[in-house]
Each structure stands twice: as structure tokens, then as C-alpha cells.
Amino acid sequence: MRVPPKYTQMAAITLLGGATLLTLAVLVFIIAFVLEKGLPGVTWTFLSAEPQDMGRAGGIFPIIVGTLLLPLLALVIALPLGVGSAVYLCEYTRETRLTRVIRFGTDCLAGIPSIIFGLFGLVFFVGILHLGWSLLSGGLTLAIMILPTIIRTSEEALRAVPYAYREVSCSMGATRWETVRRVVLPNALPGIVTGVMLGLGRCISETAAVIFTAGTVAAMPTSAFDSVRTMAVHFYLLAREGISNEKAYGTAAVLILAVLLVNLAAYWMMHAFIRRRAR
Amino acid sequence: MRISGDKIAKYVFLAIACSAIASLLLIALFILLEGLPFILRYGPWKFLSTSDWRPHEGAFGIAPMIISSLWITAGAMLIGAPLGVAGAVFLSEFVPKSVMCIIKPTIELLAGIPSVVYGFIGVMVLAPLIRTNLGGPGLSLLAAAVILGIMVLPTIISISVDAIGAVPNAFREGALALGATRWQAVRMVVLKAARSGIIASIILAMGRAVGETMAVIMVAGNTIRTPHSALEPVRTLTANIAIEMSAATGMHRQALFATGVVLFVVIMILNSLAMAAMRRKGGR
The missing domain is CATH 1.20.5 (Single alpha-helices involved in coiled-coils or other helix-helix interfaces)
Structure with a gap:
């Protein structure tokens, strides 16, 4: 039936x-x-004190500083590269074999797991370039990791700028570069910032690649060649070694709040950007 | 003069645009450089198919790790794919647009939860549940598969929703006009049209599951052996690299990089498959 x-x-x-x-x-x-x-x-002391006894007591202040510095460095490196790539792809060329290769490379890079980035950073930045387990090694590795995210969101942001803006600018005698710098980039800025936020979120939650390249030293870094520990790494060490569940939960709560806030900011900005474009 | 300045800008941007592909090549080069000589010296077949991993005695067989990685990925897909695709279909076809506009970003927001947190939840909640209800040590292949299945949900839902959204409305209207119910229209027309995008989302999720490291280290138990049941503790390729790397030197270190080569090749194959599936969608 x-x-x-x-x-x-x-x-x-x-x-x-x-x-x-x-x-x-x-x-x-x-x-x-x-x-x-x-x-x-999560109390004020927890946020502002140094960790003691491997993290069994005390707080996570140097770890918060590490969590701020490492992604910041990664962004400083990845942002010009990512936005520059997007500018080339959108403003300076048509679809050619070269752009297809660039896009293919970007997509492949986006799919590579973080442990592979970690291995690469360990060999290349830590080993061959002699940067050691440091802020710099970690920042460079994370920069490569978030490059595809920044390229893609910047490209979308640039493409969302109406074509007429460019035509008007060029018809007034501006060169392509002047058009990009004065007209296209300022209009695409909110979209680019969205990409920055998404990249930042990925850096904050990353663990494997960070342990291999930035090390795990839980002290205030004094230079770019010092090792740092991020919240994700700190949480992992506390939880896995069974050092302190209470401190692990506390770190996890701060970590999750940070990631959610950053991602929320990204979506909010993207929405504002799309709505403004739609008008 | 101005024109030449513009030319310079163009070439500067071209050079920058090659940074992604250059990074990819550098990564491939250095992973291969560290790992491939070992594989060739040790024998690729012996490396991949024997199950003795005793680094201090010079035995490097990664078969148990490969099998564990495969089972965990398969299990994760068994949980993640039906749930994810069902969620995507429900959200894009049976829910008002306004609700979908809230739920989809929420799910994508959850994609940002760090993998260590998923792993921790696995240890604190899932493993004890498995231990008391099903037996075994709790930290097991099953626990890892469930956690990874949950972790890939945002990827599958997000990309599948986009694929289903790209199906022209005329397809649905045509089916409904022929007297189909909404579900019949979805099953017979919309899903067929969105098929390649949905498949791409599942393949990408597979790539994520194979490559996931920290969550797996925390919940899989990490014993090196070929699993005979889902309740046994296992160690994956990624976990093996992350656990042993810090203490490894010489041959042992090279063997770990060789494991990285295997992982890299598997991921590149999966990525290429996903991209091919996406392109087929774009081509039509």
C-alpha cells in the first residue's frame, strides 16, 4: 500500500x-x-594575576597578553598580503590562468589542517630561520594560516563596491592606483574588517600550530623572540595534564567569550556592510 | 610619469597576490623535504602497511594510525553528514526566512568554538557517558567520532545551505505546479540540483575531521593499536605527530614528518575532490 x-x-x-x-x-x-x-x-584576580605553580593557582594575565599579541602580529603580517592579493584579483586583472592558479592555491591553503602549519612553522621559522619558539615564529605561521580567510573576505568586499564608483573616479582622471586607494578601499573597509575579525577568531582558538611555533612559556614576553602562551594552549595544558580543572574551566570561559565576541563583531559588521550596500 | 607609477603598483600587487600560492608551495616543499627521504629509505609500503610503531627500536609502521584515522573520520561523517544535511534542508526549505537569518549565523558562530573546548567536553561529558553505558575506558574511537561529528556540523550546514539557496526558485515552483508536495519537490528536485554542493560540503568536512588534532588527542585515548571495536582507545595520524614531536629526534622526527606527508597528501586529495564538486555546480 x-x-x-x-x-x-x-x-x-x-x-x-x-x-x-x-x-x-x-x-x-x-x-x-x-x-x-x-x-x-573568572574574577578580577584571575584576569590580572600571574599564574603560579604551573597554573594550579594564580591567574592568567601573561597568557591574556600572549593571546592579544600573537594574533595581532599575525594580522599585521597577513592583512597587507591578503588585501593586496584581493586588490590584484579584483582591480588589476581579468580571469586568466594566473588568477585561477592563485585562487586554487588560496583554496588549498584554506583546507590545510593546523598541525601541518605547525610542522611547517617548526621546520622553517623555528629551525631554518633560527627564530626559535617565539612570538615571531608563531605570528608568521598564523599569518599564513589566516591568509586565505583575509583574501576571500577582502575580495568579496571589493567586489561589493559598485562599478560606477570606479568609472567616475577614472573619468575624473585618476589612475587605477588612485582609484583603488581613494575610492575602492575606503568603501570596502567594513567588509575587510569582517575578514580581519574572522582571522582573529581563528588565531585565538588555534592550539596545535601555536604550541609548535610559539612555544608554551607562560611569562610576559619582553621581545618578539620570546616564547608566549595563548589561552587556548594554556587551557589545553591545564586540562590534558590534569593540572587544575577549576583553572581550566575559567580559562575556557574567557576563551569562549573572547571568540564569540570577536565572531559576533564580524557578523555584525558584515550585516551593517551589506545593508549599507543594499540601499 | 603617472602611468609608470601605476604600472609599478600593478606589479607590486601581482607579487603580493602570489603570496598564498608561494606559502602553499613552501609548506609542501618543506614537509616533503623533511619526510620524503625517510619514506623512500624505510620503504613506502613497509611504512604504510606494518603495524609496529616502536621509535626507539627503529620500527615505524603507521598502519594502526591510518586505520584509526579512517574509522574516526567515517564515524564522524556517519553522525555529522545526515544531521548536517537534514539541518540545512530544514533551515532552507521549511523555515521562514526570518528564522533562518538568525539560526544560520548562530551555527556559523559556533564554528568558532576552539577545538580544545570540544575535546574537553568530550572528556568531561561524553567519555563518562560511554564508560557507564557501553563499557570500555570511555576515551575511545566512538567518543572521538561523536565529537568530530559535532565539530563538522557548522561546516556542512553552512555550505549546504548556500548550495540549496543557489537552486533557482523556478525549479521548486515547477515541481509544486505539477502537484508535488513540498517534501516531494525538495527530495526529487531541489536536492538533485544542489547535490554537488552538498557533496562538496561533506568532503570538506572530511578534510577537517582527518586533520583535527587537539580534540582527538583529548578524547581518543591515544593507544597505538589497530581497533577491533568502537569502544577501544586509538591514536590517529595527527595525534601521533602532536604527541611525539616535542621529544623526537633523528629518525623518529623524520618518521613523524613522514606521517605529516601522508596526512598532507590525503588532505590535498580531499580538497581537490571538493573543489571539483564545487566547480561542477558552478559550470552549469
């Missing part, structure tokens, strides 16, 4: 809706669980 389509439709919707709810529930549970266990331990 054939089941009437009306009933199969009802069954299908129930099943699909159930799957969606389950997905959302699991993801929300993870965040709620970590915040509920960790937030009570």
Missing part, C-alpha cells in the same frame, strides 16, 4: 526539524556548560 504524500511530508518535516533542533541543542549545550562551570572562577 502506498503511503499518501501528505504523511511522508509530515514524517520528513518532523525528522528534519528534529535533526536541526538536536544540532542546535548540542552546540548551545557546549557553550552553556563551559560558561556555567567556568564563569564563577
Whole structure:
């Protein structure tokens, strides 16, 4: 006997809706669980004190500093490269074999797992360039890791700038470079900042690549050649070595809040950007 | 003079634009340079197919790690793919646009949760659940597969929703006009049209699962052996590299880089497959 389509439709919707709810529930549970266990331990002393006894006591101040400095350095390196790549792809050339190769390379780079970036950073920056386990090695490695994200979002931002803007600028006698610098880039800025935020989020949550290149020293760095420890790494060490669950939860709560805030800022900015463009 | 300045700018940007492909080549070069000589010296077949990993005695067989990586990835896909695709279909076809506009960014936001946090949840919540209900040590192949299955959900949902959204509305209207129910239209028309994008999302998720390191180290148990059941602790290729790298020297270190070469090749194959699937969608 054939089941009437009306009933199969009802069954299908129930099943699909159930799957969606389950997905959302699991993801929300993870965040709620970590915040509920960790937030009570997040006090002002926790945020502003040095860690003591390998992290069993004290706070995470130098680790917060490391978490700020390392992604910042990565962005300083990746931003000009990423935006420059996007400018070339959008403003200076048509689709050629070369742009296809560049796009292919960017897509491949985006899919490489972080452990491979870590291995590469370990051989090249730490070893061959003699930078050691340092802020600089870690920053360079993370810069390569987030380069594809920045290229892609910048490209989208540049393409969203109406073509007429460029035509007007060129018709007034501006060169291509003047047009890019004075007209296209300022208009694409919010979109580019979105890419920056997404890259920042990835850097903050990265662990494997950071351990291999920036090391794990939990002290205030005094130069770019000092090792640093980020919150993700600190959390990993505390949790895996079973040093202190309480401090691990606290670090995880700060880490999750930081990542969510950064990503939220990215989406908010992208939305504002799209809405302004739509008008 | 101005024209020549513009020319210079063009070449500067061209040089910058090659930075991504140059980085990719550098990475490939140095990983291969460190790992390939070892593979050739030790024998590729022996390296890939024997199951003795005793670095101090010069035995480097990574078969158990390859098998564990494959099983964990397969398990993760078994959990992540149906849930993710079902979620994508539901969100794009059966939910008002306004709701979807809230839920999709939320799910993408969750893609930003650090993998160490997923791993920690696996240790604190999932492993005890498995231990008390199913037996075994808890930290196991099953736990790793479930955690990775959850981790890849945002990837699958996000890309699949885009693929389904790219199907022209006329397709749906045509099916509905012929008397199909919404579900029939989705199943027979929309899913067929969005197929390559959905497949691409699953392949990309596979790449993420194969390459994931920290979460797996925390939940998989890390015993080197060929698994006979899903409840046994296992060690993956990525975990092996991350755990042993800090203490490794000489041959041992080269063997770990050789493991990295295997991983790199697998990921590049998966990426190429995903890109080919995406291009087919774009070509039509």
C-alpha cells in the first residue's frame, strides 16, 4: 500500500526539524556548560594575576597578553598580503590562468589542517630561520594560516563596491592606483574588517600550530623572540595534564567569550556592510 | 610619469597576490623535504602497511594510525553528514526566512568554538557517558567520532545551505505546479540540483575531521593499536605527530614528518575532490 504524500511530508518535516533542533541543542549545550562551570572562577584576580605553580593557582594575565599579541602580529603580517592579493584579483586583472592558479592555491591553503602549519612553522621559522619558539615564529605561521580567510573576505568586499564608483573616479582622471586607494578601499573597509575579525577568531582558538611555533612559556614576553602562551594552549595544558580543572574551566570561559565576541563583531559588521550596500 | 607609477603598483600587487600560492608551495616543499627521504629509505609500503610503531627500536609502521584515522573520520561523517544535511534542508526549505537569518549565523558562530573546548567536553561529558553505558575506558574511537561529528556540523550546514539557496526558485515552483508536495519537490528536485554542493560540503568536512588534532588527542585515548571495536582507545595520524614531536629526534622526527606527508597528501586529495564538486555546480 502506498503511503499518501501528505504523511511522508509530515514524517520528513518532523525528522528534519528534529535533526536541526538536536544540532542546535548540542552546540548551545557546549557553550552553556563551559560558561556555567567556568564563569564563577573568572574574577578580577584571575584576569590580572600571574599564574603560579604551573597554573594550579594564580591567574592568567601573561597568557591574556600572549593571546592579544600573537594574533595581532599575525594580522599585521597577513592583512597587507591578503588585501593586496584581493586588490590584484579584483582591480588589476581579468580571469586568466594566473588568477585561477592563485585562487586554487588560496583554496588549498584554506583546507590545510593546523598541525601541518605547525610542522611547517617548526621546520622553517623555528629551525631554518633560527627564530626559535617565539612570538615571531608563531605570528608568521598564523599569518599564513589566516591568509586565505583575509583574501576571500577582502575580495568579496571589493567586489561589493559598485562599478560606477570606479568609472567616475577614472573619468575624473585618476589612475587605477588612485582609484583603488581613494575610492575602492575606503568603501570596502567594513567588509575587510569582517575578514580581519574572522582571522582573529581563528588565531585565538588555534592550539596545535601555536604550541609548535610559539612555544608554551607562560611569562610576559619582553621581545618578539620570546616564547608566549595563548589561552587556548594554556587551557589545553591545564586540562590534558590534569593540572587544575577549576583553572581550566575559567580559562575556557574567557576563551569562549573572547571568540564569540570577536565572531559576533564580524557578523555584525558584515550585516551593517551589506545593508549599507543594499540601499 | 603617472602611468609608470601605476604600472609599478600593478606589479607590486601581482607579487603580493602570489603570496598564498608561494606559502602553499613552501609548506609542501618543506614537509616533503623533511619526510620524503625517510619514506623512500624505510620503504613506502613497509611504512604504510606494518603495524609496529616502536621509535626507539627503529620500527615505524603507521598502519594502526591510518586505520584509526579512517574509522574516526567515517564515524564522524556517519553522525555529522545526515544531521548536517537534514539541518540545512530544514533551515532552507521549511523555515521562514526570518528564522533562518538568525539560526544560520548562530551555527556559523559556533564554528568558532576552539577545538580544545570540544575535546574537553568530550572528556568531561561524553567519555563518562560511554564508560557507564557501553563499557570500555570511555576515551575511545566512538567518543572521538561523536565529537568530530559535532565539530563538522557548522561546516556542512553552512555550505549546504548556500548550495540549496543557489537552486533557482523556478525549479521548486515547477515541481509544486505539477502537484508535488513540498517534501516531494525538495527530495526529487531541489536536492538533485544542489547535490554537488552538498557533496562538496561533506568532503570538506572530511578534510577537517582527518586533520583535527587537539580534540582527538583529548578524547581518543591515544593507544597505538589497530581497533577491533568502537569502544577501544586509538591514536590517529595527527595525534601521533602532536604527541611525539616535542621529544623526537633523528629518525623518529623524520618518521613523524613522514606521517605529516601522508596526512598532507590525503588532505590535498580531499580538497581537490571538493573543489571539483564545487566547480561542477558552478559550470552549469
